[in-house]
Amino acid sequence: MSTSHADPNPPDSAEATLRQALARGDAAQAGVAPVLRHLLVAEDHGLFAEEVVTRVRGTLADLSGQLCHAVTVAHGLDAPLPPEDPAVARLARQLAEIPALLAHVHALALEAQAAAQLRARLGLDPVLSPLVQALVASPEAETADLAMRFLAAEARFQRQVLAMRLPLGELPPELLHGALLALRECLGGAGGTPHPDFAACAEPAAEAIRANYDERASRLGLAARIVTGLGGGVVAALQLPHAGLGLFASALALATAQHREQVLLAIQPGQGPRLALMLRAAGLRQAAIDESLAALDAGPTPAEVLRLDAARAAQLLAGG
Amino acid sequence: MAPATPALAEARSDRADQLIAAAEPLVGLQLRCGGTLPGPIAIPELAELVGRARVLRLKLGRPITAQDGHETVRAWVEVEPELDAEGQATGCRILVRHWQAAALPAEDSEALISRRAEIDRALAELTARLDARQAVLAVEADVPDLAGVAAAMRAALGRPWTDFVTIAGDIHHQPLHWRLLDGAELTVAGSARRWRARLIPHGLAGAEPNGFELCLTSDEPPPLPAPATGAVPELGERLVGRDLAPVLRQPIARIIANAETIRAKMAGPLAEEYAAYARDIATAGEHLLSLVDDLADLEVIESDDFATAPDPVDLADVARRAAGILGVRAREKRIVIAAPAEAETLPAVAEFRRVLQILLNLVGNAIRYAPEETRITVSLERKGDLARIAVADQGPGLDAEQAARVFDKFERLGRSGDGGSGLGLYISRRLARAMGGDLVVESHAGEGARFVLSVPAG
Structure with a gap:
């Protein structure tokens, strides 16, 4: 436990080391409960x-x-x-x-x-x-x-x-x-x-x-090349049930200039709005967005997303 | 893995990521992006990709997107770094496998309108707030030649703004419908410039506007304030090199690139004479570009603080490089450049880049003015404390009177239309003298010209 008031005794280096070790232990212990709770509660996550x-x-x-x-x-x-x-x-x-x-x-x-x-x-x-x-x-x-x-x-x-x-x-x-x-x-x-x-x-x-x-x-290199080669037909790769997850993730990452890893996080449960936003930023219409969301059981496309145009959706994704 | 299908285009870069060779369509894009060949890669995503492949020393394959102002190009590009014996990248091989160009999407009209309004507001030199009947409610002007009309408007608020200006072609002096006045050209008492009115309606879109913003803009710059008596306003130093050259280079490079595109009939078949016109345009553009460079140089060497940075250099090496660089141009006229042999050396103390610049100028002139199928000799000699390098051609030579004038600024010796600016030799001599040497000509009419550059020996 660290104390905030001044120590009346002269500083002792051995004690100081111990205090630091205790403080580190405290921090580690403080982390146990939230992490454990998270792992228990987020079982299906x-x-x-x-x-x-x-x-x-x-x-x-x-x-x-x-x-x-x-x-x-x-x-x-x-x-x-x-x-x-x-x-x-x-x-x-x-x-x-x-x-x-x-x-x-x-x-x-x-x-x-x-x-x-x-x-x-x-x-x-x-x-x-x-x-x-x-x-x-x-x-x-x-x-x-x-x-x-x-x-x-x-x-x-x-x-x-x-x-x-x-x-x-x-x-x-x-x-x-x-x-x-x-x-x-x-x-x-x-x-x-x-x-x-x-x-x-x-x-x-x-x-x-x-x-x-x-x-x-590499698999990802080939996927990127295929998606690039599709040109205007890239819409086909942006429909998850049609393209399969591998090509879909690469196509969406390229279309939205996001990392492929970010796309894969966005297909997780609870991330429906983000995925919808990405698909919107890629220029898709409602029907196409709905289809991918439905495949992931991620609910209907949020109405807020449909009100945005592609450019605005991309801006939001980029944190603007 | 080497994909079986041949690449659409191949290019190479060196260890500094400069593009040193490329095929179409990459060349065109590089030029349209404001780059040169050879020169730094001007296509941002390609530059990043090549730099990354070289630094990581890994073979990469990625899509790139580029815009050249008219088109969006999407391409699949593969970059293979080339390694030397120590494993260091000496450059990259660039393969283009897929190329798709699409016209830039038109901006949607609403965004375009609001952007135009922003631009007009930013450029307006007079702005006024008008009511629904276009009567002036308030007015601001920030240039002297509009102060008069602004004052008149302010003195008579409530009158239509059209009473204070003369609208081109307007015969009825009644306020017209705002849509007819939007964009109208007009003149204003007190200003010699031509003005354009811009009316930005206020109120709900679709409904009749309940007021307007009036912006007056002009394509002409405001008149310079009259110089105070006695003191002549000085132009900023290095006006050309610092301010003008960078701005001029890009549009000129574009003109050249487009003319080259036409000349090469890349956009489709074309009558021969039009291709020839395009070649003339490209040549004129190249001339303009070199003139800009010359003027920038001129400004630098004429400034008071001009100094060169001398280093030990080997004049033989510089001479061989100059001959190598201009070899292609010489071969076009079947001219042979006899450069110093590989084993020859002549140490000197001078700035490498400047010596090369002078030699390129001398050898370039020789190629330009010597007849076809002749020989240009670049020879070396040490004389006392000076290292000398002579460029001799078998052209018509110069008579005494021409030799006396040839180093003058803008001296063209009566020539025109050959791509010269009349500055090259003047600049070269100034450079030579700044390095502690000189540049002279030894020539007699009918025996070819011999230019001799001397710099301190090393």
């Missing part, structure tokens, strides 16, 4: 569902494992480190300190969860949506080829989610860059590393990962 939290933890461990594996390969050993290896655990904790990476992994867990719900409720195939089906059948070879590659990437993603895996090549480039910086810091940092020989291998490992990376081949 997808954002912090145990499944989602577990997936986030597992995915970060997988990313960390891949980064460490690249280091062992650079070192000449081709044996992945076990997940319980201290280096893997330490790097995983470091990765969780990167807010954008955490948000991305969280959003992917939410995406997988929502896709599974859409399949259960509407029978919407997470891999082969009507739009993907139509694109695969396109007479244009390039479009059909892209759609096939996206289909394969989406199928891979759905399988990997179950296994809590996320290949480094699927990360957006900025996040991969952040992860590589974390790798370097973790291995070369002042705290030393559980495997001193590995420190020198961080750089070559990072270079190898960079050289192998190609945003275009």
Whole structure:
């Protein structure tokens, strides 16, 4: 407990340290109740569902494992480190300190969860949506080829989610860059590393990962390319039941200049107005907005949203 | 992964994210966005994407959106950084795979009307509040040439505003319906300028207005206040370089880009003579652009505080670069530029950029005035404390009288229509002298001209 009045005794450094430790403990204890209450009350709340939290933890461990594996390969050993290896655990904790990476992994867990719900409720195939089906059948070879590659990437993603895996090549480039910086810091940092020989291998490992990376081949890169190629036909990708969640989220993010992660948060229960606003900002009319909201069981489009034009809706989203 | 289909266009950037090569339609967009080739990437989202790929050293693929004032372009762009042996990015390969241009959407009419009203309010040099019958209730003017009419209106509040102005083509002096007066051209006693009236109705939309705001605007600037006797008002220093050149460059670049588009018949087939006109327009535009640059330079070197920043430079290297830069232009006239050999060096102390500027001017002149299929020789020589570089051509040369005048400001030696401004040699000589050297010509009519630049040897 800290005291606000002046201490009559001369300052004692040992006591001061203790006081600080107590204060920290107080803060931690004060946090227990609200967090616990939130987790208990928000049981049905997808954002912090145990499944989602577990997936986030597992995915970060997988990313960390891949980064460490690249280091062992650079070192000449081709044996992945076990997940319980201290280096893997330490790097995983470091990765969780990167807010954008955490948000991305969280959003992917939410995406997988929502896709599974859409399949259960509407029978919407997470891999082969009507739009993907139509694109695969396109007479244009390039479009059909892209759609096939996206289909394969989406199928891979759905399988990997179950296994809590996320290949480094699927990360957006900025996040991969952040992860590589974390790798370097973790291995070369002042705290030393559980495997001193590995420190020198961080750089070559990072270079190898960079050289192998190609945003275009990632699921999100392919989705963005397909959406861009749709041009004026992007409306088709903005209808959730038609496009499937993967393309829908990419299309809406591109149309509203929001992060894809923000779109995935907006499809969560209770976020109907935000999603409606995003769809409005993307230039959709009521019927189209209703359709996507209904697919998510997010209620009718709020009347306030329908009174706004696209530009105003975009302004509101941008915080204006 | 290398996508099987060929790219629509390919481009390259260097390690400073300058666009160094590009194909259409990217070139056109770069120019329309006010950029040059080579030059910094002027398309904001592309510049960001390329910069990011280079810094992250990762292959990226993303959609970009750009507006050039007329169109919105959406494109899918892929950027592959190219790494050197140390893993540093030396530049990027840029692939464009999808390109869609759409006319900018017309603003909806209501927003347009309210924006126009805002603009007119902001530009108005006289504003007045009118009642429903267009009688003046209050008036404000903030320029001297409208003070008179504002005073007259103020003295006779309640009379229609049309009594105080002369409306072009108006024969009945009755207040007309406001819609007929909105936008009318008029003249005002006491002002030599032409004015335009703008009536902004007040009241509920759709109903008869219950009052108006009158704004008088003019396309002409207000007259300058008469100079106080004895003191001549000085123009701001560096008027051209600081104020005018940046404003002029973009529209001129646009003229050139559009003319080039017409000339290349990119928008459709065109009769040959029209393509030739377009080429003339582009050439004239380029001339104008170089004139702007020359004038900006002129202003800088004529200012009192002009100084160069000398460094050790290798004149042989500068000469080879100048020859390389102008090689294409020379080849068009089948002229050979004989630059110093790779192994040659001539150390000097001078500002690299300025020496290059002078050499580009000298070699450029030689290409312009020498006959086809001749040779331009760039030779080096050290003489005492001076390093000298000579540019000799096999053109008609200069007689003694011309040689005496050739370095004068705006001297064209009777030439015209060839893209010269008459400033290049004047500027070059000033630059050479500012670096502690000189620029002279040795020539006799009929034997070609030989310009010699000397700077302190290193």
